[in-house]
Amino acid sequence: MPELPEVEVVRRGLHEHVTGRTVASVEVLHARAIRRHLPGAADFAVRLTGQRMDAARRRGKYLWVDLSGGEAVLAHLGMSGQMLVQPVGAPDEKHLRVRVVFEDDGPELRFVDQRTFGGLALDELVEVDGTWLPRQVSHIARDPMDPEFDADAAVRALRSRKTDVKRALLDQTLVSGVGNIYADESLWRARLHGLRPTAKLTTAKTAELLGHATQVMLEALGQGGTSFDALYVNVNGQSGYFDRSLAVYGQEDRPCARCGTAIVREPFMNRSSYSCPRCQPRPRDAKTVAR
DNA sequence: CTTATGACCTGCAAGC
DNA sequence: TGCTTGCAGGTCATAA
Numbered sequence: 001m002p003e004l005p006e007v008e009v010v011r012r013g014l015h016e017h018v019t020g021r022t023v024a025s026v027e028v029l030h031a032r033a034i035r036r037h038l039p040g041a042a043d044f045a046v047r048l049t050g051q052r053m054d055a056a057r058r059r060g061k062y063l064w065v066d067l068s069g070g071e072a073v074l075a076h077l078g079m080s081g082q083m084l085v086q087p088v089g090a091p092d093e094k095h096l097r098v099r100v101v102f103e104d105d106g107p108e109l110r111f112v113d114q115r116t117f118g119g120l121a122l123d124e125l126v127e128v129d130g131t132w133l134p135r136q137v138s139h140i141a142r143d144p145m146d147p148e149f150d151a152d153a154a155v156r157a158l159r160s161r162k163t164d165v166k167r168a169l170l171d172q173t174l175v176s177g178v179g180n181i182y183a184d185e186s187l188w189r190a191r192l193h194g195l196r197p198t199a200k201l202t203t204a205k206t207a208e209l210l211g212h213a214t215q216v217m218l219e220a221l222g223q224g225g226t227s228f229d230a231l232y233v234n235v236n237g238q239s240g241y242f243d244r245s246l247a248v249y250g251q252e253d254r255p256c257a258r259c260g261t262a263i264v265r266e267p268f269m270n271r272s273s274y275s276c277p278r279c280q281p282r283p284r285d286a287k288t289v290a291r
Numbered sequence: 292c293t294t295a296t297g298a299c300c301t302g303c304a305a306g307c
Numbered sequence: 308t309g310c311t312t313g314c315a316g317g318t319c320a321t322a323a
Contacts (some may be wrong), residue, residue: 002316002317003316006316032299060321061316064308069312076317076318077316077317078316078318079300079315079316080300080302080315082315094319095301113300114300114301115299115300115315116299116300116301117299117300117317117318118317138302161293162293163293163294163295167294167295170317172317172318179316179317180315180316180317181316182316191297223310228315228318229303229315230318231316232316234313236321249316269295269296269316270297271314271315271316272314272315
């Protein structure tokens with residue numbers, strides 16, 4: 001569910017609310033939420049307890065909080081994960097998976113996740129290309145908000161992938177942070193159909209597309225992210241409102257803002273792609289999708 | 292090595 | 308009303 005802007009909103013909230021606080025206790029209510037912490041729930045709770053939380057960081061859709069002991073607590077929100085800062089004693093959310101209580105008796109940190117695709121883990125930091133990252137994040141490419149993001153290198157990586165442009169854009173090892181919403185929005189801005197093969201895109205067009213992806217994510221961040229329902233919220237439970245600014249995602253049958261043609265939805269990898277059939281013509285050799 | 296395809300979950304809305 | 312089907316912001320292991 002959450003893409004770079006939504007995860008960044010959560011990161012900022014965490015940075016504000018947990019930095020400098022020491023963990024008093026940890027409760028894991030659903031084992032699947034810490035499945036990427038291989039030593040298990042008990043180990044997760046014991047090792048996190050007593051640690052002070054420092055800076056909250058992010059790469060792509062992963063976020064983590066540095067711990068005083070030198071490790072980090074890593075989080076991925078998956079499709080439906082939330083990090084909430086809630087007063088002690090507030091009623092448990094239906095899908096509460098992990099609770100972190102602090103020594104200062106202030107608000108607790110809760111990981112809530114309906115679909116359990118997300119999760120938390122304790123991970124060691126490793127240095128990759130001059131940046132310290134949790135080991136589980138070491139394969140994720142820099143995202144466009146990273147000060148050391150190399151746009152030229154990212155364009156080269158995208159073009160070298162032998163696939164369709166939307167698949168490349170969603171590949172987190174080439175450029176991170178872009179998901180289904182912002183992929184469709186940037187393809188619309190670039191007037192490209194997602195099934196266009198990367199091999200036939202010029203360097204300039206690919207750079208333009210990447211620029212649109214960066215821009216649309218910045219705009220979404222300025223609006224607090226995109227949410228269609230209560231599944232995406234910031235640490236205080238509030239929704240962003242970039243959904244009002246979406247040009248194509250979820251806009252089936254509504255008129256294209258550029259040409260008025262009805263936006264179409266097409267199946268894509270067990271999900272959907274939205275595009276303007278006039279501004280973003282399908283490549284002729286694209287396989288027609290059944291159903 | 293690269294690339295494509297399901298599997299992993301719960302809940303909601305639409306259609307019959 | 309109740310059942311079934313399809314769909315949802317993502318990633319990963321596995322297969323080819």
